[in-house]
Amino acid sequence: MEWRKKLSPGAKETTDIVISIVFVTTLIAFIINQPVLFMVTGLLVSYILVSTLYDKKIGDQLHLHNKKTEIRLFPKEVGEIELNLHHNSHLPIINGQLTFTLNYNVKPINKKFIVKEDEEETKCQVPFSIYKKGLTTIKIPIKAIKRGTTKVQHIEIQFPHIVNFHHITLHFHKPYLTEIIVYPEQTIVHGLNDRRQRAIGEETSPYSLYEDTLYPIGTRGYVPTDSFSRIHWKATARKQSLQTKVYERSQNTSTAVIVNISETSHLGNRYVSPHLEELLSITRYVSQTLLQNGTPTTLFINAKKLGFPPYRSFQFVNGKQDIQVMLECLARIKPAELVTNPVTMAYDIIWKKTGPIHYVFIGTWETEFPHIQQQVKQNDGQMTLVHHEDGETILKGIRT
Template sequence: MKFQKYVQENKTFPVFVLVGTILLMAGLFIDFYSMHMLIFISIFLIILYGLGVFYERHIDDYLTFTFTEVPNRHYKGDEGYIEVEIEQKGILPLLNAEVVIEMDDVIEFKGGKTIARRYMTTFSKNFNLMFWEKRKIKIPYETKKRGVAKVQNIELVVPNIFGFSKVFMKARKRFNKEVIVYPNKTVVPNIDLMSPKNMGFHRATHSLFDEHTLPVGTRDYEQGDAFNKIHWKASAKEGALQTKVFEKASQISWCFLLNVRSEQGLSVAENVETLLEQIAYMTEYATKNQIPYRIFVNISALDQIPFIHQLEGEGHFHYRKTLELLARMKFLTFNTPYERVLHFVWKHESNPAYVIQVGSVTDRQMQYLKLIERKGSKLAFLNGGSLTTGPSEGKVKQSG
């Protein structure tokens, strides 16, 4: 493993080496007995200095630092730990060394020395590691807020056992270790307004699909009609081929549209964390009731669609991906104009049963929602309080 090293030298030890060199030179001009003592002392100091330099240059040649695999997915207020493994495969020991780990302040380390910094939390602990030895260090923590805590910096501080200096070694490798903190779930009143009476499918005005259990009549046969849709009894009665006509139906699904901007449209909404907690609750509800859902957020992303989104799906795996998506949202990045998100959904997305507008909307944005509603979806509005249906009940701010 590669480290970026620098040495904090002590000015005392080079003085000893200089004195030893002088003594070595002086020993050549004094009596035999004293010369032996001076030569021994000077050679000892020079060898000690050489070993110190060798230690500084090669202490990390066979030193490895890894994170063990432990579950690190939590909710706010949970406790957990990360475990690091330090192994010295060489012959140089580490005595009274110190490991310093810096992570995002989504978590707070417990035990050791914790230093509170802006957006960071730091843990340090002393340890000893002999040659050909492996040591595991367990670092407990408590989750403080939604987000992802990544390892930002790892540093080892090793005293030089052959001198008075310290070796500071900063890891060059970027570790993938992270602690994911999901948003808590805040109950959404009136969520039963969107509960389907019949699970799976509902009647729709516009749909590409037919519900074969809901026949509504027959019509004259047209070229291209499927053979299995011919109503043979009606055809015999009418004397001409008749095709079955079924009720139009589409699958129950939800579409979450999250606007993270405030009512003024210049900054992030103050209640954005509450909105995420309510989405976490509603998506859990959808998962339990086998309702597919998708999510669109006006935060920039580097993929096909230039904003954060989750394609439609259902089930526990889909819900877990939702929680991770919500946990990874960062509001310090650039936001996409919300009208751009609404225009994309209107033009390119199939119409779900319900579109849930989360957050505030302007008059202009409401016009896009009306266009989406005309495609056959029902609107629901959520802005930190209870869920309401119908555009007239939503919280709309005046544009301009």
């Protein structure tokens, strides 16, 4: 069964009282031979049977459709939660209330549905009745408040008993698979499109300045400016004229976005920055712009995870197709994340021989930059730092 049924404590007491009355009226009816008392006894017995049958059967044929669904929203965007319940019984549920809870990042548009709310969650309640057999759909319009993810939790249906009027509660004990994902906002970073470094790499580009001498793709006629070492002698002998080797042009525009979401107390303890939302908004803009430009991008965040490496890393190589995946990754960063040492993370990233040539640093890095700069310089890389200047967020180049 999908539903865990709970009867009101007063229901059993009422049934016990009625049963006691049945015994008493039956005994008196036999003693004084009064037909009216037998009729009263019959009505009371019918009351007990109907009440017991309703208690036993109600909710057994109620099915909540539970298909995995994702509702994706941006902050302040409006969406809709849809609950589909199929009732395969003729027993009605009248004047009930369906309650559930949502996390802090979404709320119902109709404030009448909000029963209780605090900083962490919102408890909602909507009217609910089923009068006949079939499908009942409940739609709750919602509004995204802030970044994060939430699921519809603690689903319950409470309604009065049709005979004794005590309350019955049906609790949906399975996880409800509909998830609401609210993407982060974006903070514009000026100067991002002005900084594109290219070097020799594995990305094929006919407009690259670099040629990969390991991958010849053909020959062409020799011109006086060609190097003598580039002459293809076999092709020259075959065509009876000097031929020059043509190599595949390639480049490397890969970028690593390294985000420090932590700050350090005076005692050296690391904790999630109170400016987490702002940092993720900047990260969204930087990553989204890079992906829209077709730049292979790897995102690193010093939120702790199990396994190796001990920080979050996401690789995006499909350009615009990966924007939604990137937004979802940022939405799942929680305000109470455990964090790792950002400097250790940065060293681990830069020391990799196949690491990108362009590093974008977001967060608090100033005190650690001299050591990181030295490592980037050894790898012939480029560093940029996102910082605030004159009320704007800009990307500042760092000399290595």
